[in-house]
Every structure is written in C-alpha cells, then in structure tokens.
Amino acid sequence: MLCCVKFANSHALHLIPDHSHQMAYKRKTVPLSYYKISEMNTIRKIGVLTSGGDAPGMNAAIRAVVRAGVYEKYEITGICRGYEGLINNEFTPLYRHSVSNIIQRGGTILKTARSERFMTEEGRELAHQNLIKAGVDALIVIGGDGTFRGAMALGNTYQYPVVGVPGTIDNDLYGTDFTIGYDTAINTVVEVVDKLRDTAASHDRLFFVEVMGRDAGFIALRSGIACGAEEILVPETETSIDDLIAKLENDYRENKTSGIIIVAEGDDQGGAFDVAKKVKEKFSFYDTRVSIIGHMQRGGSPTCMDRVLASTLGYEAVMALKKGERGVMVGQINKVIACTPFEKATKHHLEINKNMLKMARILSL
Ligand code: F6P
DSSP states (O other), X not given: OOOOBOOOOOOOOOEEEOSSOEEEEXXXXXXXXXXXXXXXXXXXXXXXXEOSSOOTXXXXXXXXXXXXXXXXXXXXXXXXXXXXXXXXXXXXXXXXXXXXXOTTOOSOTTOOOOOSGGGSHHHHHHHHHHHHHTTOOEEEEEEOHHHHHHHHHHHHHHOOOEEEEEBOTTOOOTTOSOOBTHHHHHHHHHHHHHHHHHHHHHHTEEEEEEEOOSSOOHHHHHHHHHHTOSEEEOTTXXXXXXXHHHHHHHHHHTTOOOEEEEEETTOTTOSHHHHHHHHHHHOOSSEEEEEEOGGGGGOSOXXXXXXXXXXXXXHHHHHHHHHTOOSEEEEEETTEEEEXXXXXXXXXXXXXXXXXXXXXXXXXX
16 A cells, blocks of 8 residues: 655756757657756656546556656655645655555556636645655656646646556557557446346347436447447437437338447437437337446456556656656657657547447447
C-alpha cells in the first residue's frame, strides 16, 4: 500500500522557448514542442500521476514509468489522486519494488480524481509551488482529454515540463490509434453482450445495451461489431428513431426473433432507456429489455494488448522527457511512436470510422 508524504527541497528549471527545432524520434520527425530544457540532464526527479476516469492498464503504465525512470537514473515520485494530490501535496517516492506485481491489476495504485480546483489559476499555482518544493522537475500525466487540458495549462503558465500518456477507456484522443484501457473495456462489453444474447435469443427479446462514451462512440462501434449488434447508436452520427424502427420491422419480417441494439451513453436520442422508450411507443413487436453495463467497463485486469501498450507508452514518455519533449502526448500511430502537442490531442477530434458503421449494418442483415 502506498502512503503519501510531503517533500520540501526545491530545484529550479531554466527553460528556453524553442519552437523551431526538429528532432528525429523513432523514424518520425516531430517538432520539439513548446520548450527545450537548456541542459537535457537538468531533470533529476520525475513525478507521475493518474487523473480522470481510471482505465485498465494505468498500473502497467505507472510501472513502466518507474522502471524506465530508475533505469535512466531519475528519481521518481508518485502523486496520489491526480491533480487534487498535487494541490494537497500527496507525494510519495516510488522505487523499482514499489511497482512489483501491479502490471495485471485494474484501477490505479496512485488513485485518481477529477479536480475542480486544478481548473482554477489558484489551484494550479498551489500545485506548481508544491512541485517546486518537492524538487519535482517534470511530470508524466496518465489520463484523457481533461488530464491533458490541465497539463497544458500548467505547462503554458509556468513553462513546466509535462509529457502525457493516453489512458482512457473512451479511445477519443487524437494522436494515438488506441488509448490504454480501451481494449479491456471493449472486451468486457463483448463478454457481457454475449451473455445477454443467450437470454435475448431464449426469450425472443430485443435488448438495448448502453455502453460508456459521453462524447465518443468508439466503445460502441468496436464492441458492437464484435457482438454482431443489430444496430449501433453513437454520438458522432444523428440517430433517427424512425430509421431504427424501419430496420427492426425489416428484421422482424425476415424472422429475426431477437436482437441487440448498442447505445453509446452520449447518443443524441439519449441513453438506452430513452431510446427503448421511443422505439416502444411506435413499435411493439418485440418484448424489450434495457441493460446498462456502466462502470464495469472501467475495471478488471487489463488485456495483453493494454498491458503492452501501457508498458510501451510509459517507457516512451520517460524517453521523450529525456530527449527534451515537452507539452506532448506520447501515442502510437500505425505502430510508430508519435508525440502530439496537447493542444492538438485535445482539440482535434478523432473521427469515428463511418465505413465501419456501414459495415456493421450490412453484416447484421
Ligand atoms: O471518460 C471515461 C468515462 O468512463 C466515460 O466513458 C464516462 O462517460 C465517464 O468516464 C463516467 O465518469 P464517472 O466515473 O465520473 O461517472
């Protein structure tokens, strides 16, 4: 069990803005973002935190940061409860043994939070002072959209070196093909929906299954294809209840006796309960049921894919800091490591693959 302690020694950084320099990074030329430390070896101590919704594989990423950091002779400090812990001074030293036996565990040993206070200038000021007092020279933040927005604010205001690792089940970040936790989450959905399929078929029922994704339909799309869902409703496309009913009527005429409709929680027609109600008002051929998978999608032991991705990105985040990268998220695009500025990772929308949606419809005929 980790305990959080306070640190007091200070260690200042000297940063020079550098927007023009380019560096070769793993066969890809990427801009050296925002700031370049005058002496690359100025970093002695790296802080690591997890923030936002937890995701399976976060522990594997923490382990990778610690082990790669130790290998590179950095001191590593864990910060508990994300940005809240930065503000509350919840620092804890991490050694190579601190991260033994965690690669297979879901959740995050550092705990996580969504910090309202870090969204304020006062909160960030306090957090920055605590970092300086603790002698933490750079941060690696593991999380999603909100985490990187916080990192960007800290980096821009104080020229503080931060590198991000994409950890969210939503897979909605620009600059990486997959985020840590997504693969585990969709496999959890598949396992649950396969079970629902058994009971749906036995009772000739239509199930509306709600999966996570407030703003993005990536979980719905991939798990829906894998489960052979009759329809997949995502926030990225407009949902027409009439079209959905027409499809269900056709299925009924073609002797489909049961079905699965996957609904992303952020769909424009509402969650699974709303959609089921709207369908039922006009179409009553099937006996319907609603199932909300909920936070089960966030837990569990990470899949092999997530463990490898988390290990790779945690390791590469340390190497990126060492090479002078700042204000970037480390991701993997077409199997190549890529550093994307936080601004781009959070502002640019990762497009959902509409062809996959079309394919899912054809295959569920
Ligand atoms: O961002 C990850 C996520 O799991 C979303 O898919 C979901 O909408 C949200 O977090 C739920 O957040 P909370 O755990 O705060 O209810």
